[in-house]
Amino acid sequence: MNYALEVKDLQKSFGGVAVTQNVSLQVMPGERRLIIGPNGAGKTTLFAQITGDIKPDSGSITLFGKEMTSQPIHARAHLGMSRTYQIITLFPKDTLAHNVVLALLGVSQRKKQIFSSMKLTDQMYDQALEILDHVGLKNQAYRKVTEISYGEQRRVEIAIALAQNPQVLLLDEPLAGLSKNERVMVADLINSISKEKAIVMIEHDMETALAFAEKILVLQYGKVIVDGDRDTVINDPKVQEVYLGH
């Protein structure tokens, strides 16, 4: 079967501490997958291995059947993967439009051009405005990142990830630190993302996350304790004991 993302027997240790132990994960194209687990369960470390920020000790990662375990981070973006960060990672001195343009440029051959100009009238800025419109920030496109609220910055993170036109989108706690209203806004935004794109999300806000998920993978101490569809996982006694506190 041609999975959008397949992780097989991933292992990673830091010193004597095993942070990822034989983790396997299959995500179908267009699937909404949730990764949950208590703090320190190894969720973000798993993401970091999938994106290439951390090299796994063993195991394999494939994207649409293409082996990418040893591929550098930038090559994974060209294979159709993009991500958001748990800690907002934007270009604070630049405008929202320029942030999105950098994302568009990253997957374009134009980034290699040394002697052509990059003007505000550029077609890429028009594309950036369309994407910012989609996340509800078109009217703030030419404000600097430092001039907008935290919740709006979260939406810029998603805009940047969408600008890369990914087939697999990794969202690392996209609702973290948001007010109730902002959570609703960002959750709506995530739900509006095309079903052609597979989304893998780490999230602690269970109400929103469970409404989003089709399948859920639960991690504890770097191990998969349950992996299955939403209802199976929610009703699993181990999950209720470890994570949901029932």
Place this chain on the structure above:
Amino acid sequence: MTLKNSLTYFALILVCTLLPLVSGEYYVNLGSQIMIAAVFAASLNLLVGYGGLTSLGHATFLGLAAYVSAWLYLNMGMGHAYSAPVALGLTTLVGALFGWISLRASGLSFLMLTLALSQIVWGVGYRWVSLTNGDNGLSGLTRPMPFGWDLENSTNFYWFTLIVTIACLFFIGKIVNSPFGASLKGTRDQDKRMSALGYDVWKIRWITFVMSSFFGAISGLLYVYFNKYIHPSVISITSSAEALLCVIAGGSGTLAGPIIGSILIVLLKNYVSGFVERWNMLLGVIFVFIVIFMPAGLVPGIVQLKTRLLGDKK
């Protein structure tokens, strides 16, 4: 480019062009030295200001191009028309190698690697006497005569340097305002994010290092043509630090910053030192003043001050 900007650039170029007609030879030579320093600082600014890569070994490229050109002229009897491209090519090649080595690290380690590599070249300049004439340097050089234009004349040399400087600054300006330049600035501000966006951060930095060494080599050719002499001290850490000072004092990451910084340093070095014996002390005081009151450098500092006084017209 707006009409106002175009007119400003045109007026500046016109003033610089006409300057030798109203000033004595001393000031004409001072102008040439400022422009050479500006090209050198602008080449370093590509790395420091736009790439966020602080190098303390950039004098290698100025010195190497100067040495290669002088050596080829003195030992091989090669004319400037041939020695200049060879010097530029060889220096850029060394830049590619040094960049490949230095960019294995980042931050302070990158700075130390650039310093270490430049110290090797400086050591060769001093100690390999049979090749470089050691502490005596290489002398007995002439200036080129492009299309029969006699550059031995100070004013002609000034105009020649002005043309080369404008060309270099124009191309550096084109680079930093291009999609590649946007990528470079992105790697300076968020290298991790840039990788995730599909940019090969290492390659962008390496290409910038190579381009920076190329423009540094151009300043080296101008330097050796101006002085008709080259000494190992040109490759020393002091030369590299001076260029870094020009960039930081003027304002890194701006096109005008290295020019303003070069005017300041060269004037202090050549002009003020005639009146004040301890000019280095004065330079230190000025630098401390800039760091305290305009930490981003003179150009961004003045722009900020103007905005504060006159308000943002945007």
